[in-house]
Amino acid sequence: MARALSLFWRQPFLALVVRRKPMLCKMSTDSHARKVFAAAVEAVQPNSVVRQSIERNGDSVIIDGHKFTLKRNLHLVGFGKAVLGMAAEAERLLGDHLVKGIVSVPHGIQQTLQQHGKDHLLLKENCGIKVMEGAKHNLPDADAQKAAEEIKHLASELTEKDILLVLISGGGSALLPAPIPPISLQEKLDVTRRLAAAGATIQELNTVRRALSDLKGGGLVHYAHPAQVVALILSDVVGDPLDLIASGPTVQSEVGPGEVLSVLERYKLLNSLPASVNDVLGRISQRTKGNKNEMDESEHVLNVVIGSNSIALECAGHRARELGFQPVVLSPRVCGDVRSVSRLYSLLARFACSREEPSAEIAAEILSLGPEVGVESRDLSQTMEFLDKGRTERWDATCLLAGGEPTVELTGKGLGGRNQELALRVGLEMSGLELPPNGPVFLSGGTDGQDGPTEAAGAITDAGLLMEAQAQGLDINSFLANNDSYTFFSHLSAGQHLLVPGLTCTNVMDLHMLLIPSVPTDKSQPTHQVCP
Numbered sequence: 001m002a003r004a005l006s007l008f009w010r011q012p013f014l015a016l017v018v019r020r021k022p023m024l025c026k027m028s029t030d031s032h033a034r035k036v037f038a039a040a041v042e043a044v045q046p047n048s049v050v051r052q053s054i055e056r057n058g059d060s061v062i063i064d065g066h067k068f069t070l071k072r073n074l075h076l077v078g079f080g081k082a083v084l085g086m087a088a089e090a091e092r093l094l095g096d097h098l099v100k101g102i103v104s105v106p107h108g109i110q111q112t113l114q115q116h117g118k119d120h121l122l123l124k125e126n127c128g129i130k131v132m133e134g135a136k137h138n139l140p141d142a143d144a145q146k147a148a149e150e151i152k153h154l155a156s157e158l159t160e161k162d163i164l165l166v167l168i169s170g171g172g173s174a175l176l177p178a179p180i181p182p183i184s185l186q187e188k189l190d191v192t193r194r195l196a197a198a199g200a201t202i203q204e205l206n207t208v209r210r211a212l213s214d215l216k217g218g219g220l221v222h223y224a225h226p227a228q229v230v231a232l233i234l235s236d237v238v239g240d241p242l243d244l245i246a247s248g249p250t251v252q253s254e255v256g257p258g259e260v261l262s263v264l265e266r267y268k269l270l271n272s273l274p275a276s277v278n279d280v281l282g283r284i285s286q287r288t289k290g291n292k293n294e295m296d297e298s299e300h301v302l303n304v305v306i307g308s309n310s311i312a313l314e315c316a317g318h319r320a321r322e323l324g325f326q327p328v329v330l331s332p333r334v335c336g337d338v339r340s341v342s343r344l345y346s347l348l349a350r351f352a353c354s355r356e357e358p359s360a361e362i363a364a365e366i367l368s369l370g371p372e373v374g375v376e377s378r379d380l381s382q383t384m385e386f387l388d389k390g391r392t393e394r395w396d397a398t399c400l401l402a403g404g405e406p407t408v409e410l411t412g413k414g415l416g417g418r419n420q421e422l423a424l425r426v427g428l429e430m431s432g433l434e435l436p437p438n439g440p441v442f443l444s445g446g447t448d449g450q451d452g453p454t455e456a457a458g459a460i461t462d463a464g465l466l467m468e469a470q471a472q473g474l475d476i477n478s479f480l481a482n483n484d485s486y487t488f489f490s491h492l493s494a495g496q497h498l499l500v501p502g503l504t505c506t507n508v509m510d511l512h513m514l515l516i517p518s519v520p521t522d523k524s525q526p527t528h529q530v531c532p
């Protein structure tokens, strides 16, 4: 068996320190999962990521190893759901050199932050940064368009002596709408809505948005030229692609018209586009990419990712270690259909908890899922190697962490989100397996604190889910068929499985966690743990 597995694993064993701690019961594991999730969210708070990325040194500032001289020449713009807290911290650190600023933030956010006691993420009155709220329900609207116009105006007045600090986070696309004339805001919105409804990914959506917008795809840099542009980015896209996060206003788009047209064709929109959109797409086809102006403009830009899913996973790992788990990070790029993703986690649970050597078939199935769920074979192999070591060396507990953004194909009309649906599916799949009764526990949560249109961020499940649901007269499969995971978890055990952290003020996609207890390899040993 070991030989069979070694065919799949090419990476050397990781050096590990094995510690002995008391075995965990399921209730405490559940609370540990919540603590680890909280640490992940804490690591990517907008104010702390900005604080960590800006080094102030008298009248100069160092960002990502680059030094800039401050001479009352700093201007600030921002757009995105987490940008207010980022701007508040930037103002605290650099406010004495700030000339003017404008941030475009979600409708109602200031009031919400106040109500949640998050005053440290709000800007002081008269601080020189104008806060413009818009994009109700995450959709571009006239208010967001006005903010985009003011941001464009601010950028276009800058000279080579100026620095433009650009704060970017998820939701930035809707908060910076600047359709290229003659496209109207409504026409642009209709195109993106139809693409989204047809199942286009965020990469595809933003490929099209960039082509129809004056500020996206490097447009903002164009207006700010010749000023120095420094963009601090909180990433909410798998793989942190600079040109796609908030549709890349500070990154010259390398994508030609062919790619834009092929997205529109893929979702059968090509023959039903408004004349204005066809007009703009036609003009883009004639524009030559990589011309001298664009190269000059790019030389004045520094783009830095200051917060991401990887950073959240790293800090989650530290917290897990403090709580007595051996952490292992699978990948920050988990995506694909929620069914394949749930299959992956239930297989990993089975693999880790096997009382005998796990079979080569499980390992092979895990590896075969890789391409569907966006995880490299190397990462899967390393993780299995780690889990196998934990199993054979009888570690007290292991914490497998991953992140990303799976997708749900909506077929029902229920209330739920991809995290709750994933947790429900993993719980259901684990219920059919022979697993120790004290674990594993699975958590899936959106780091923004909101999973789909629900007040929960996600849910926590384990192998006892099916029995628990049956005892309470809840039929998991009918809830799943109706995409009604939130309703299911609200009814189950008075909502105890729901993860409800409230407003987190950040967003670096989702976090997945599998907490795996120590598994006795000797069959004679009991597996039941009693909670104190």
Ligand SMILES: Nc1ncnc2c1ncn2[C@@H]1O[C@H](COP(=O)(O)OP(=O)(O)OP(=O)(O)O)[C@@H](O)[C@H]1O
Pocket: 138, 170, 171, 236, 407, 408, 409, 410, 413, 414, 415, 416, 417, 418, 421, 446, 448, 450, 451, 452, 453, 483, 484, 485, 507
């Ligand atoms: N009833 C449901 N069950 C399962 N998934 C759902 C349901 N309703 C919506 N979703 C999924 O939730 C996702 C939208 O979630 P959410 O509102 O958390 O946005 P998001 O993708 O995290 O965007 P943002 O980064 O802007 O917050 C969509 O992918 C959608 O398929």
Ligand SMILES: O=C(O)[C@H](O)CO
Pocket: 169, 170, 171, 172, 173, 174, 202, 206, 236, 237, 244, 245, 246, 247
């Ligand atoms: O604003 C957007 O385009 C999405 O949140 C991805 O960054």
